[in-house]
Amino acid sequence: MKQFMIFVRKEFYHVFRDPKTLLLLFGMPIAQIILFGFALTNEIKNSKIVVCDYANDIASHRIIDKIAVSDNFVLEQNLMNHYEIEDAFKSGKIKLAIVFPANFNEDLMHENKAQVQIIADASDPNTANTLTNYATNIIMSYQQELMNDRRPPMQIHTDIRMIYNPELKGVYNFVPGVMALVLLLVCVLMTSVSIVKEKENGTMEILLVSPFKPIMVVIAKAVPYFVLSIINLTVILVMSTTLAGLPIHGSIVLLYFESSLLILCALSLGLLISNVTASQQTAMLISLMGMLLPTILLSGFMFPLENMPVPLQIIANIVPSKWYYIIIKSVMLKGLGIGAIWKETLILAGMTTFLLVLSIKKFKNRLA
Amino acid sequence: MRTLKFLLRKEFRQIFRNTTILRMIIALPIVQLLVMPLAADYEIKNINISIVDHDHSPYSQKLTNKILASGYFRLNDFSNSYDESFQQFQKDKSDLILEIPADFEKQLVVENDAHLLLAANSINGTKALVGSAYLSRIIADYNGDIRTDWIPEQSVPPAPTIEVAAINWFNPLLNYPFFMVPGILVILVTMIGSYMCALNIVKEKEVGTIEQINVTPIKKHIFILGKLIPFWLIGMFVFTVGLFGVARLVYHIVPAGSILLMYGFLAVYLIAQLGIGLLISTYSNTQQQAMSLAFFFMMIFILMGGLFTSVDSMPQWAQWIARINPVTYFIEVLRMIVLKGSGLKDIRMHLIIVAGMALFFNGWAILNYKKTS
Numbered sequence: 078m079k080q081f082m083i084f085v086r087k088e089f090y091h092v093f094r095d096p097k098t099l100l101l102l103f104g105m106p107i108a109q110i111i112l113f114g115f116a117l118t119n120e121i122k123n124s125k126i127v128v129c130d131y132a133n134d135i136a137s138h139r140i141i142d143k144i145a146v147s148d149n150f151v152l153e154q155n156l157m158n159h160y161e162i163e164d165a166f167k168s169g170k171i172k173l174a175i176v177f178p179a180n181f182n183e184d185l186m187h188e189n190k191a192q193v194q195i196i197a198d199a200s201d202p203n204t205a206n207t208l209t210n211y212a213t214n215i216i217m218s219y220q221q222e223l224m225n226d227r228r229p230p231m232q233i234h235t236d237i238r239m240i241y242n243p244e245l246k247g248v249y250n251f252v253p254g255v256m257a258l259v260l261l262l263v264c265v266l267m268t269s270v271s272i273v274k275e276k277e278n279g280t281m282e283i284l285l286v287s288p289f290k291p292i293m294v295v296i297a298k299a300v301p302y303f304v305l306s307i308i309n310l311t312v313i314l315v316m317s318t319t320l321a322g323l324p325i326h327g328s329i330v331l332l333y334f335e336s337s338l339l340i341l342c343a344l345s346l347g348l349l350i351s352n353v354t355a356s357q358q359t360a361m362l363i364s365l366m367g368m369l370l371p372t373i374l375l376s377g378f379m380f381p382l383e384n385m386p387v388p389l390q391i392i393a394n395i396v397p398s399k400w401y402y403i404i405i406k407s408v409m410l411k412g413l414g415i416g417a418i419w420k421e422t423l424i425l426a427g428m429t430t431f432l433l434v435l436s437i438k439k440f441k442n443r444l445a
Numbered sequence: 446m447r448t449l450k451f452l453l454r455k456e457f458r459q460i461f462r463n464t465t466i467l468r469m470i471i472a473l474p475i476v477q478l479l480v481m482p483l484a485a486d487y488e489i490k491n492i493n494i495s496i497v498d499h500d501h502s503p504y505s506q507k508l509t510n511k512i513l514a515s516g517y518f519r520l521n522d523f524s525n526s527y528d529e530s531f532q533q534f535q536k537d538k539s540d541l542i543l544e545i546p547a548d549f550e551k552q553l554v555v556e557n558d559a560h561l562l563l564a565a566n567s568i569n570g571t572k573a574l575v576g577s578a579y580l581s582r583i584i585a586d587y588n589g590d591i592r593t594d595w596i597p598e599q600s601v602p603p604a605p606t607i608e609v610a611a612i613n614w615f616n617p618l619l620n621y622p623f624f625m626v627p628g629i630l631v632i633l634v635t636m637i638g639s640y641m642c643a644l645n646i647v648k649e650k651e652v653g654t655i656e657q658i659n660v661t662p663i664k665k666h667i668f669i670l671g672k673l674i675p676f677w678l679i680g681m682f683v684f685t686v687g688l689f690g691v692a693r694l695v696y697h698i699v700p701a702g703s704i705l706l707m708y709g710f711l712a713v714y715l716i717a718q719l720g721i722g723l724l725i726s727t728y729s730n731t732q733q734q735a736m737s738l739a740f741f742f743m744m745i746f747i748l749m750g751g752l753f754t755s756v757d758s759m760p761q762w763a764q765w766i767a768r769i770n771p772v773t774y775f776i777e778v779l780r781m782i783v784l785k786g787s788g789l790k791d792i793r794m795h796l797i798i799v800a801g802m803a804l805f806f807n808g809w810a811i812l813n814y815k816k817t818s
Binding site for chain 1: 463465466469470473474477480481483484485486487488489490491493534535536537553554557558559560561562563564565566567568569570571572573574577578580581584585587588591592595596604605606607608609610611612613614615616617619620621623624629632633636637640644648729730731732733734736737738739740741743744745747748749753754755757758759760763766777780781784785786787788790791
């Protein structure tokens with residue numbers, strides 16, 4: 078045990094001797110939580126649109142006024158010509174065009190029927206869809222106003238209650254997601270590289286001929302990264318509660334326990350990668366190029382998993398962040414206890430064990 | 446010039462000698478480009494709903510049927526109490542709870558005024574909003590049905606109605622991969638370019654071979670060119686495979702605009718990206734440092750480049766960050782050219798900015814490079 082502690086101390090020295098890496102190790106997750114927690118949003122706001130108002134009458138003006146005050150839209154100059162729309166789309170200046178035909182109000186008042194055309198730049202299908210919906214809703218609310226004096230009988234009112242995040246803040250969704258992403262990736266990256274580095278430099282050989290068990294060498298390497306990750310987690314939690322106003326409804330002890338589990342899982346994955354690769358470059362390629370996009374996409378915080386094709390949903394199950402994201406939402410935002418998340422916890426624990434055993438096996442193979 | 450030729454030959458040999466890395470440089474992006482666009486679909490469908498029906502009347506039944514027939518919702522459970530359904534909420538099994546009160550039918554028919562309770566899990570605010578909007582629309586429809594059943598048409602004077610005709614240009618079927626594939630391709634090309642380049646140079650530093658080169662009469666800029674050109678070519682190659690191999694054959698994406706323009710932009714863009722890689726390598730002494738830096742910027746590039754979430758919707762300060770991110774410009778340009786057929790005049794500002802970045806980053810890197818050696 079004493080020997081082990083000496084090894085751990087050596088590894089800590091290694092980490093602290095390189096202040097640049099240390100700074101990155103700490104600065105990165107913190108900067109990322111701030112950046113992404115606040116910047117990322119699924120909402121569609123401030124979209125630039127134009128109106129072609131051939132009617133220029135009271136009804137079209139009323140609707141345009143309503144659109145102009147909406148948060149979702151920024152009204153650009155009034156294009157008069159229909160043919161200019163395509164050019165405006167192509168230059169990327171606008172996302173949506175609304176065209177009022179001539180005699181809009183007259184048609185509406187006398188024939189009880191008028192048409193509005195909404196043209197969306199659907200090269201971005203999500204934005205097109207959402208903006209068309211927003212605009213339609215605004216137009217419909219104007220229509221509703223026209224009928225206001227006649228209140229229809231047999232009205233159904235729907236009372237809507239938003240649970241867990243009544244103000245619908247984006248950070249509630251994105252901060253836990255970014256935590257799941259950053260904790261995992263940073264850990265995997267750092268461990269995998271630090272071990273391969275010794276291999277590449279040849280110092281691993283020296284460690285392995287020492288009377289110390291090889292596996293202990295490897296575990297000692299993981300200890301500083303574990304400690305650093307826990308400190309990182311603490312800073313992230315403090316920041317997300319103070320800066321982003323995220324609540325921690327559940328037990329903090331549980332939160333730390335579950336996070337330690339994710340960190341251990343990441344460390345095991347890092348060990349595995351370092352045991353199957355021979356150079357830092359390869360290890361980094363796998364951890365960054367191979368893992369970054371899949372982890373972002375398949376954790377479930379960016380895109381809903383249930384929309385994906387079934388094979389991808391199955392693949393998502395082997396992404397540790399997916400489970401951690403569910404856990405952290407449950408504990409932080411819903412205030413649930415271990416009773417609600419024991420399944421996810423078991424899966425994470427299982428993954429960790431599997432990865433650890435596998436990497437030890439691979440490790441021994443290399444020695445033989 | 447002759448020196449450059451020899452240097453290039455050496456670099457290419459080094460790259461081609463390491464077949465593991467070479468294979469990964471080609472395979473990782475292609476596999477991801479094949480698979481990942483399928484995951485990036487924002488459209489909110491399959492919303493899980495719990496229905497608590499205290500009324501058990503034909504009316505509540507009809508409403509339930511209408512909701513489930515709409516195609517947006519998947520019934521998670523029927524339960525007898527809100528609390529029971531709430532547990533499904535906690536387990537993330539359902540996204541919405543609709544509670545129909547005990548005297549729903551009576552309220553509606555006799556009192557002309559009925560109330561429904563709709564609860565949404567709003568941790569993902571967008572999903573909650575869209576889900577409850579869908580549901581409200583269905584309820585309003587249902588409300589209209591009931592009304593026409595009860596009230597003869599003639600007694601209600603015709604109301605003014607506005608017909609909205611919505612048209613989608615450039616991608617009428619709202620095909621998500623059309624939008625995502627160009628964006629993801631940009632990311633993959635970027636990772637290969639800047640990242641591999643940064644590591645490569647730092648590796649020479651770490652191993653010490655850079656000292657050997659520094660004592661030879663090779664000029665600095667020749668040395669740097671020797672490092673940049675191979676990765677520039679690899680970036681071009683990966684882009685080509687992604688565009689003509691994966692995007693064309695698998696996703697049937699045929700660029701609407703000029704291919705020449707695309708490659709022109711790519712050429713300039715890659716120089717800017719490689720400049721960033723070079724800059725990273727001048728600031729780091731070990732591969733570990735270079736990699737952490739590259740990783741840090743890569744994540745910012747990806748998450749704040751407008752790939753997944755729209756730049757316009759970000760807060761102002763974040764938009765500024767997005768605007769100093771070269772990836773933002775290339776993603777925009779590629780989507781514009783591929784989907785809308787935008788021409789040079791539409792993207793000239795983008796081109797100028799990225800060319801400026803190329804000058805800036807490479808200039809900075811070269812200045813900094815001299816100091817460290």
